[in-house]
Every structure is written in C-alpha cells, then in structure tokens.
Amino acid sequence: MQLENYIEGKFIPPFHGNYLENLNPAENIVIAQIPESTAEDVELAVKSATNAQPIWSTTPLNERIDWLRKIAAALDLRKSEIAMLESIDTGKPVKLAERVDANRSVSNFTFFADHAENLAELRFEMADATNYVIRKPVGTVGLITPWNLPLYLLTWKIAPALVMGNTIVAKPSELTPLTANLLCEVLDSINFPKGVINIVHGLGSIVGQAIVEHPKISAISFTGGTATGKIVAATAAPMFKKLSLELGGKNATIILDDADLSIAAQGAARAAFTNSGQVCLCGSRILVADAIYDEFVEKLVSEVSNMTVGNPQLTDTDIGSVISQEHMNKILSYIDLAANEHGRILTGGKQLSLPKPNADGAFIAPTLIDRIPIDSRCATEEIFGPVATIHRFSSDEEAIDMANLTQYGLAGSVWTSDTERGKAVAEQVESGILWVNTWLHRDLRTPFGGVKNSGVGREGGDWSLNFFSELTNICVKDD
Numbered sequence: 001m002q003l004e005n006y007i008e009g010k011f012i013p014p015f016h017g018n019y020l021e022n023l024n025p026a027e028n029i030v031i032a033q034i035p036e037s038t039a040e041d042v043e044l045a046v047k048s049a050t051n052a053q054p055i056w057s058t059t060p061l062n063e064r065i066d067w068l069r070k071i072a073a074a075l076d077l078r079k080s081e082i083a084m085l086e087s088i089d090t091g092k093p094v095k096l097a098e099r100v101d102a103n104r105s106v107s108n109f110t111f112f113a114d115h116a117e118n119l120a121e122l123r124f125e126m127a128d129a130t131n132y133v134i135r136k137p138v139g140t141v142g143l144i145t146p147w148n149l150p151l152y153l154l155t156w157k158i159a160p161a162l163v164m165g166n167t168i169v170a171k172p173s174e175l176t177p178l179t180a181n182l183l184c185e186v187l188d189s190i191n192f193p194k195g196v197i198n199i200v201h202g203l204g205s206i207v208g209q210a211i212v213e214h215p216k217i218s219a220i221s222f223t224g225g226t227a228t229g230k231i232v233a234a235t236a237a238p239m240f241k242k243l244s245l246e247l248g249g250k251n252a253t254i255i256l257d258d259a260d261l262s263i264a265a266q267g268a269a270r271a272a273f274t275n276s277g278q279v280c281l282c283g284s285r286i287l288v289a290d291a292i293y294d295e296f297v298e299k300l301v302s303e304v305s306n307m308t309v310g311n312p313q314l315t316d317t318d319i320g321s322v323i324s325q326e327h328m329n330k331i332l333s334y335i336d337l338a339a340n341e342h343g344r345i346l347t348g349g350k351q352l353s354l355p356k357p358n359a360d361g362a363f364i365a366p367t368l369i370d371r372i373p374i375d376s377r378c379a380t381e382e383i384f385g386p387v388a389t390i391h392r393f394s395s396d397e398e399a400i401d402m403a404n405l406t407q408y409g410l411a412g413s414v415w416t417s418d419t420e421r422g423k424a425v426a427e428q429v430e431s432g433i434l435w436v437n438t439w440l441h442r443d444l445r446t447p448f449g450g451v452k453n454s455g456v457g458r459e460g461g462d463w464s465l466n467f468f469s470e471l472t473n474i475c476v477k478d479d
C-alpha cells in the first residue's frame with residue numbers, strides 16, 4: 001500500500017518523492033509506504049486551506065453541521081475496516097479498536113454536530129445596553145495527533161474545527177497513518193468541499209514543525225508527549241497562536257480501605273493496561289490503603305495474570321503489542337530500572353515471544369511492580385506501556401500527597417464504598433479529570449485536559465468549540 005498526501009481534495013505524492021516505511025508492530029513487517037513530506041508539502045496544504053477558508057467560513061452553520069453528519073454516516077459504513085486498520089497499524093486488539101477507536105471516530109462527528117446545533121446563545125444584558133457574542137472561525141488551524149488512538153484523536157479535533165468554520169492542515173502520527181488516509185477516502189467519496197481538510201504525512205520534526213511555524217496557521221491543537229509539547233509551545237507562543245496542548249500523564253488509581261476490592265481490582269487493571277497502557281489517562285500508579293494492601297494486590301495480580309496477551313487479530317486477545325520495537329525497548333529499560341530502584345516484580349516484567357505471525361512483534365507481559373519508592377523514576381516518569389507501580393499509603397491525606405507528587409496532572413480515579421469520601425479525595429488531586437469508582441467513563445460535553453505538565457487548555461463540548469472560534473462581543477447601547 002502506498003499512501004499520498006490529501007491536498008485540495010486530491011491524493012498527491014510528496015514534493016520530493018520520498019517515502020517512509022510504515023510497520024505493523026505486532027508482526028514487525030512493513031505494511032505501507034507513506035509520504036516523507038517536507039515544508040513544501042505543508043506550504044501547498046496551507047495554500048489549499050487558506051483558499052478554501054472564505055467559502056467554508058461563510059457556509060451557514062446548519063450546512064456545516066450537515067457535512068459532519070454526512071462524514072459520520074460514511075465513516076460508519078467503514079467501521080470494521082477502521083478497526084482492522086487501527087489494529088494492524090498500532091498492534092492493539094481488533095476488538096478494542098472496534099469498541100473504542102471505530103465507534104468514537106464516528107461519534108466525534110455526530111457529537112459535535114449535535115453540540116453545535118444546540119450551542120447556547122451568549123447574551124449579557126446591562127441596565128442600558130445589551131452584549132451579544134458572535135463566533136468567528138479562527139482561520140486555518142493545524143492539528144497534530146499521536147499514534148495511540150489515531151483516528152479517534154484526529155476526528156476529536158477535526159470535527160469541532162470544521163463545524164466552527166475553520167479549514168484544516170492535519171498531520172497524523174507517522175507511525176499510524178492508515179486511518180487518516182481512510183478518512184480522506186471517505187471525504188472524497190462524499191464530495192466534501194475541496195481544500196477544507198488537508199492531510200500531510202511525514203515526520204513530526206519536519207512536517208509537524210513546519211505546520212506549527214507557518215505564519216498562516218492561526219491555531220495549533222496538539223496531542224502527544226510532553227517533551228514534544230514543549231517544542232510546539234516554544235515555537236507557537238511567540239507567534240501568538242491559539243494553542244491547545246494535551247500531553248502526558250502519570251495518573252494515580254487510589255484504592256481506599258473501604259473499596260469493593262474485586263470491583264476495584266478489575267477497575268485498576270483496566271485503567272493500567274487498556275491499549276497496553278498507551279493511553280494518556282491510564283492509571284500507571286496504583287496507590288493502595290495499608291489495611292487492604294495484601295488482599296487487594298492478590299486480587300489485582302490474579303486479574304492481570306489472567307489477561308490474554310497475543311495476536312491482536314484474535315477476538316480473545318486482551319493485550320496486543322506496543323507501538324514499535326523502539327518503544328518496547330524504552331519500556332523494557334524502565335522495567336530494568338525498577339530493579340535498580342528496589343522494585344519487586346509481581347507479575348510480567350519481560351518481553352514475550354509469541355508464535356508466528358507475531359514472533360518478531362513488540363509484546364510485553366503486563367507488569368506490576370511494588371516496593372518501589374513513590375518518588376523513583378519508574379513511579380514519576382511516563383512509561384506509556386503495560387507497566388504499573390503499586391504503592392502503600394496509610395491515610396487519605398497521604399494518598400493525596402502521593403498522587404500529587406509528579407510533574408503531571410491529567411487524570412486519576414478513586415475507589416471507595418463512600419462516595420462523599422471519594423469526592424473529597426478526588427477534589428484534592430491536582431488533575432484535570434478524576435473518576436470515582438469508574439475509569440474512562442466519558443461524557444463528551446465535559447472539559448478534558450490536564451494541569452501542570454499534562455497540558456494547557458481543555459477540549460470537549462463548549463471548550464473545543466470555543467478553542468476553534470474567535471468570540472467577538474458586541475455591546476449595543478439602548479436607544
């Protein structure tokens with residue numbers, strides 16, 4: 001398979017004619033060639049997007065909403081293909097890709113269509129005047145997305161940007177380009193207006209950087225690692241671009257002494273190991289009350305040891321491969337480091353060799369480590385793999401202090417039979433998103449984003465629509 005960029009409604013080869021290899025990490029085989037684009041391709045995409053801007057931005061809102069619904073309907077017909085492509089591109093189980101990636105990629109469009117349709121009018125009456133707020137598009141926006149939830153995160157940005165009248169230059173991760181290409185095929189099949197969405201494939205340091213630097217791109221929405229987020233911010237901030245950064249996490253799962261331990265063990269296992277721990281919301285630090293520590297850890301270890309790691313194409317697989325050999329080596333280096341940091345491996349702790357066709361795949365057994373200090377590198381740095389550390393606490397206050405010990409502040413969960421106690425703990429954790437007795441239970445209307453080094457700004461519902469629009473207040477003095 002050879003992919004091309006999608007610019008001005010056409011699939012076109014990269015300016016310099018160079019291509020990168022795209023691998024299936026579960027089999028370690030090349031599955032596609034993708035454009036190794038450069039600043040010239042970005043220039044072309046920006047031209048296409050800025051040319052399309054006057055017409056798209058003046059297309060009435062109800063027509064833009066209709067387009068979102070048309071995209072959703074056309075994507076919906078290709079859901080099983082989305083799941084299959086996502087699975088071979090990322091190594092995640094196809095059943096997870098069906099349930100999470102394919103469904104959300106469609107519902108991102110229907111959600112933002114509904115949300116824009118019901119957008120509250122902003123009006124502020126004064127004694128002698130009335131203020132009303134209108135929304136204008138920001139212009140041409142740059143969207144940069146990672147490899148862990150490829151189409152899910154790309155459409156999470158495309159849908160609100162589109163509905164608010166912006167035109168788009170987007171760069172999917174070079175590791176997972178396949179479903180962005182499927183989206184372009186879908187746009188083509190429904191005769192979506194040309195030039196409104198442009199996709200440029202290639203390396204982050206070249207294509208991503210060229211997008212962030214481009215003076216005609218007025219806003220950047222980025223999801224990815226904190227180190228890359230810093231580079232993006234350093235480039236975009238002096239240009240006064242609107243900036244949304246969704247970055248890493250090192251989230252705490254807090255098990256209070258009154259929790260239902262079986263439910264909490266299932267919840268903690270799911271939070272730690274969904275998508276091989278490669279979700280920014282994953283609970284990679286499990287904090288457990290002293291009084292129930294042994295009983296809980298026994299249940300958790302049994303839960304995790306029963307997870308089936310294997311061929312992502314098989315329906316009984318719970319955990320597939322990680323994203324690449326390079327990422328696997330990074331994760332394994334943290335497991336090695338855990339031993340130096342006095343950690344004890346309770347389960348997992350090693351690379352797995354599986355039968356063909358996965359013999360050369362990047363598989364790691366889900367790993368639980370305890371007896372490791374809460375301020376160790378393994379417990380404070382984002383590993384972003386199937387590795388979680390377990391720590392003991394003796395009071396709710398200590399659990400909160402431990403949860404707040406990292407540079408990150410994205411998410412977390414608290415497990416308890418006392419909802420009020422759970423809320424009191426959750427409210428003191430320095431994170432943007434907390435769950436009580438659940439995890440990754442998402443209402444797309446709610447604010448999504450992190451504090452500290454986990455990012456800047458919020459996405460979701462009104463927050464996304466506000467980011468992708470310029471709010472203009474008009475104050476009219478009464479006669």
Ligand code: TXE
Binds near residue numbers: 224249383
């Ligand atoms: O992500 P990058 P990487 C974390 C996770 C992981 C680490 C590194 O800890 O181990 O980040 O992963 C593009 N200007 N997360 O290196 O580089 C890149 O091409 C503009 C958490 O794979 O952040 C890709 O499209 N763009 C995260 C996107 O940025 C640049 C999900 C993200 O890749 C760029 C993924 C540049 N200079 C990793 N350099 C989450 N928040 O969920 C790269 N890119």
